[in-house]
Amino acid sequence: MSGKKTMKALVLRKHGGLDELEVVSDHPLPAAVPGHVVIRVRASSFNYHDVFTVRGMPGIKVPLPVVVGLDMAGEIAEVGAGVAGWKAGERVLVNPLNKTKGLMGEMLDGGMAEYCLVAADQLVAMPAGVSFEEAAALPVAYGTAHRMLITHATVKAGDRVLVLGASGGVGTGCVILAKHLGAEVIACTSSPEKMHRLKELGADEVVNVKQVDFSKWAIERYGKPQRRSYEGGVDVVINFTGGDTWHPSLRCLKRGGKLLVCGATAGYDPKEDLRYVWSFELKIIGSNSFYDDDLRALMALIADGKMRPVIDKVLPLAEAREGLRLIQDREVIGKVVVAP
Numbered sequence: 638m639s640g641k642k643t644m645k646a647l648v649l650r651k652h653g654g655l656d657e658l659e660v661v662s663d664h665p666l667p668a669a670v671p672g673h674v675v676i677r678v679r680a681s682s683f684n685y686h687d688v689f690t691v692r693g694m695p696g697i698k699v700p701l702p703v704v705v706g707l708d709m710a711g712e713i714a715e716v717g718a719g720v721a722g723w724k725a726g727e728r729v730l731v732n733p734l735n736k737t738k739g740l741m742g743e744m745l746d747g748g749m750a751e752y753c754l755v756a757a758d759q760l761v762a763m764p765a766g767v768s769f770e771e772a773a774a775l776p777v778a779y780g781t782a783h784r785m786l787i788t789h790a791t792v793k794a795g796d797r798v799l800v801l802g803a804s805g806g807v808g809t810g811c812v813i814l815a816k817h818l819g820a821e822v823i824a825c826t827s828s829p830e831k832m833h834r835l836k837e838l839g840a841d842e843v844v845n846v847k848q849v850d851f852s853k854w855a856i857e858r859y860g861k862p863q864r865r866s867y868e869g870g871v872d873v874v875i876n877f878t879g880g881d882t883w884h885p886s887l888r889c890l891k892r893g894g895k896l897l898v899c900g901a902t903a904g905y906d907p908k909e910d911l912r913y914v915w916s917f918e919l920k921i922i923g924s925n926s927f928y929d930d931d932l933r934a935l936m937a938l939i940a941d942g943k944m945r946p947v948i949d950k951v952l953p954l955a956e957a958r959e960g961l962r963l964i965q966d967r968e969v970i971g972k973v974v975v976a977p
């Protein structure tokens with residue numbers, strides 16, 4: 638007997654399908670090293686990014702096996718040497734970007750485990766009034782939505798904002814934050830159940846993209862965008878889907894409109910039409926990732942009762958793989974959280 642301490646974790650052994658993910662009970666329990674803490678994970682959430690990690694992405698060499706899960710919140714269990722300002726028992730949210738190694742849950746062990754080793758400079762204090770589940774739902778999805786809409790100041794009160802993929806993590810974040818800013822929101826999604834839920838979340842209009850061409854719908858509803866006036870179309874389209882949604886997004890934007898992009902779930906090299914970009918003076922605005930300030934601002938909104946992240950399900954670690962299947966198969970509204 639080696640006496641080595643172990644823990645339960647959701648481990649990706651090799652790239653492929655979701656079958657390559659396995660809950661094991663013999664993953665080495667991390668110990669605090671200088672500059673780091675060990676947290677007891679109380680909640681972790683999935684993102685579409687985890688689907689890409691399981692499949693494997695060109696140009697990204699994941700050191701396998703790896704514990705997946707980028708987002709996590711928990712309590713500090715052990716503090717390593719040289720860590721100032723943090724003590725055992727404190728409630729923390731983790732910014733998943735490790736400054737030397739890259740993203741947790743991809744380039745180093747992530748949050749789908751009982752414990753996790755985290756560099757102290759990745760910790761963000763959780764205010765009272767924010768639950769572990771809510772905090773763990775934030776970083777990748779809501780943090781990105783916050784940066785795209787609020788930090789970059791792209792949406793203002795009265796804007797007509799069309800959100801594609803509105804039911805997902807980033808999508809529900811965009812719907813909620815755009816409403817918070819006073820915008821009129823058109824939520825585009827893929828089923829009647831999701832339409833119903835998005836209405837409940839405050840969307841002014843909902844469009845089923847499986848039945849309706851969202852771009853034609855917007856042009857019929859608001860008028861054809863004009864080259865010589867600011868009439869017709871929508872002010873902002875939020876598109877992290879790419880693929881065949883890109884070209885129709887250009888068509889329904891009003892003169893001077895903004896196309897916000899932070900991802901490409903359905904393809905990163907879509908058909909382009911530059912004529913729309915110059916003749917309607919469109920602005921294509923990229924946004925990447927999120928910073929501690931985005932996470933603090935989101936937790937303050939929750940603590941003040943101004944926002945709640947949308948959590949579809951909270952699953953035990955033993956059922957975590959099913960949570961990622963739901964995201965892969967587009968059966969989720971908001972976030973799937975795992976409570977190890």
Ligand SMILES: NC(=O)c1ccc[n+]([C@@H]2O[C@H](COP(=O)([O-])OP(=O)(O)OC[C@H]3O[C@@H](n4cnc5c(N)ncnc54)[C@H](OP(=O)(O)O)[C@@H]3O)[C@@H](O)[C@H]2O)c1
Pocket residue numbers: 683684685686777778781801802803804805806807808825826827828831877878899900901902903924925926927964965967969971
């Ligand atoms: N750059 C960054 O920092 C950053 C950060 C976070 C996320 N992202 C990217 O943003 C995208 C969304 O991430 P997420 O975690 O929010 O994903 P998610 O929770 O799975 O939501 C994506 C939504 O898009 C729609 N969708 C899914 N697959 C689709 C497909 N093949 N074709 C068209 N629509 C599809 C679905 O909405 P409906 O059923 O409602 O249509 C789904 O709910 C991903 O591509 C992700 O990599 C980038």
